[in-house]
Amino acid sequence: MSTSPIAPDVAAAGQRAAPEQLRQAAQDHLWLHFSQRADFAHERPLPIIASGDGCYLTDVDGKRFLDGLAGLFAVQIGYGHGEEMGEAAAAQMRELPYYTNWNAAHPRAIELAQEVASLAPDGLDHVFFTSGGAEAVESAWKIAREYHSLRGERRWKAIGRDVAYHGTSMGALSITGLPSLRAPFEPLVPQVGHVRNTNRFHRPEGETEQQFTAFLLDDLEQRIESEGPDTVAMVIMEPVQNAGGAFTPPAGYFQGVREICDRHGILLCADEVITGFGRLGDWFGSTRYDIKPDLITSAKGLSSAYASIGALIISDKVAEPFKQPGAMFTHGITFGGHPVQAAIALKNIEIMKRERVVENVADHQDDFRRTLAPLLDLPIVGDLRGTGFFYAIELVKDKDSRTGFSDEEAHTLLHDYLSNRLYDAGLICRADDRGDPVVQISPPLIAEQQQFDEIAGILGEVLTEAATRIR
Structure with missing residues (x-):
């Protein structure tokens, strides 16, 4: 039986363990869902989200993120109602x-x-x-x-x-x-x-x-x-x-x-x-x-x-x-x-x-789409589809012919680059290869224009970089 690196006195007193202690304990004991365990053992530090407020999350290292996926299409009212x-x-x-x-x-x-x-x-x-x-x-x-x-x-x-x-x-x-x-x-x-x-x-x-x-x-x-x-x-x-x-x-x-x-x-x-x-x-x-x-x-x-x-x-x-x-x-x-x-x-x-959360979506869904629409001008973006606060951007290798990526290319683009780069840029969304490669965007239903602008701005920057990498 392995022993957790989180000191017993820390756990017993309810003190916060250091990020490196948590990551080692996770590696030893926590089995993640739909995740390749080797990724976080050898390639990148495991993201550990520690707190949330509104549409935003903060990890154990103090980095702040806009949650553009509402957890998993789920946190309608945002993270501000815990009390x-x-x-x-x-x-x-x-x-x-x-x-x-x-x-x-x-x-x-x-x-x-x-x-x-x-x-x-x-x-x-x-x-x-x-x-x-x-x-x-x-x-x-x-x-x-x-x-x-x-x-x-x-x-x-x-x-x-x-x-x-x-x-x-x-x-x-x-x-x-x-x-x-x-x-x-x-x-x-x-x-x-x-x-x-x-x-x-x-x-x-x-x-x-x-x-x-x-x-x-x-x-x-x-x-x-x-x-x-x-x-x-x-x-x-x-x-x-x-x-x-x-x-x-x-x-x-x-x-x-x-x-x-x-x-x-x-x-x-x-x-x-x-x-x-x-x-x-x-x-x-x-x-x-x-x-x-x-x-x-x-x-x-x-x-x-x-x-x-x-x-x-x-x-x-x-x-x-x-x-x-x-x-x-x-x-x-x-x-x-x-x-x-x-x-x-x-x-x-x-x-x-x-708080009229459903009405907020009805009132702002056109603004959300309008803010995302300029991404269609990027050479790597083939399609923008969805409605409400539920969108996806399909990525293409050649825009004119709508030619997609091979399985190997899609894996490299989504898994090896986009997922990590978006996270580093402070946006949590989903680079998904279930079908043709897409980026899924689905923020908490309390999001407004400020969040729309942040999402579109980060996506624009990162997808522009991605386009140069696949040429």
């Missing part, structure tokens, strides 16, 4: 630190369910709590299967989209359309099909939006037919797809998806783990795009990441068969709707309403 959130958590701890939602309930879960239902699109009135987004996706697939079973049908398949990310638990990973993430864990949960996503950057020149919509809907229809319509339980899609870089839907797309699902008796799930709770300038992307889903998965912004909580929001239609005598959703999670998590989520929604 108020802590008071809500402490009050709940004193009253009831824990109880389940298994054959019983507690006040905070009931209140939060009512609040979420009031914000969700019409007809989605029932809330099943989870510990996070992947669990919400798992729950959606399970309830879809059981819904059909209660109606006398055996449907088990799910259909997602290419490159889409829905989580890393085995069911959610099975729906995820990223081969590089799926391959290490195959065989996965049967049976999932994938259809084209709404990336229009590499579509044929001159194709109209209506033609693109028709192409996508025909692709979905064909996939359902090839799977056997009576075996498909659920179609799951994000209102704006994150992986691959903020793919927005063309006009009429989700209305067509809804019609296809209705015609074949398939449930439609909107994965709003990222887009829910304000990121697109509405409480839910389903409202903004008039998706009319049967199910919504959510997490992240539900608590602004101040607590680990997610929710599956269920329509009256899906809930109906579960009202039969003897019917039960055969699924449960120990910490689903935990009283303290629920109290924090309630406080988060209260703050969002009080």
Whole structure:
């Protein structure tokens, strides 16, 4: 057994360990998520974020950063509400630190369910709590299967989209359309099909939006037919797809998806783990795009990441068969709707309403895009896409032909240069190679013009440098 280099007297007294002590302890004991351990053992010091305020973070070395990713598309209200959130958590701890939602309930879960239902699109009135987004996706697939079973049908398949990310638990990973993430864990949960996503950057020149919509809907229809319509339980899609870089839907797309699902008796799930709770300038992307889903998965912004909580929001239609005598959703999670998590989520929604956080996105989203738009003039920038406070910049090797990078070139550009250079420049965002190489930008929903200018300024400087490195 190794011994942590953090001195016991420091830990016991609550004193702050030196940065080098923390980094060594992390190397010895902390297993990072989606990180190559060798990077921080040999190449660069491990970033350790120590504090936050508003849209900004500070590391243990005192360096300040603009968080252009809102943690992971999650910290809607920014980092300035720890005291108020802590008071809500402490009050709940004193009253009831824990109880389940298994054959019983507690006040905070009931209140939060009512609040979420009031914000969700019409007809989605029932809330099943989870510990996070992947669990919400798992729950959606399970309830879809059981819904059909209660109606006398055996449907088990799910259909997602290419490159889409829905989580890393085995069911959610099975729906995820990223081969590089799926391959290490195959065989996965049967049976999932994938259809084209709404990336229009590499579509044929001159194709109209209506033609693109028709192409996508025909692709979905064909996939359902090839799977056997009576075996498909659920179609799951994000209102704006994150992986691959903020793919927005063309006009009429989700209305067509809804019609296809209705015609074949398939449930439609909107994965709003990222887009829910304000990121697109509405409480839910389903409202903004008039998706009319049967199910919504959510997490992240539900608590602004101040607590680990997610929710599956269920329509009256899906809930109906579960009202039969003897019917039960055969699924449960120990910490689903935990009283303290629920109290924090309630406080988060209260703050969002009080400080008009969703309205801030609606009021400033055009300014954000306008501030980012000059980046399109850079030779390395091929596309700027997204909406609300949710954007991606696609990087290209040749702008005129829209030629991308090889896998090796993209890895060198994103992993070896951009990620580190942006961090050094004081901007946290995401240089992402899930699909074509992109830089993802998604600040806290309290951001305003000052933050937009900082983001665009740093990106402009760093991407200009990057362009010279790839010639």
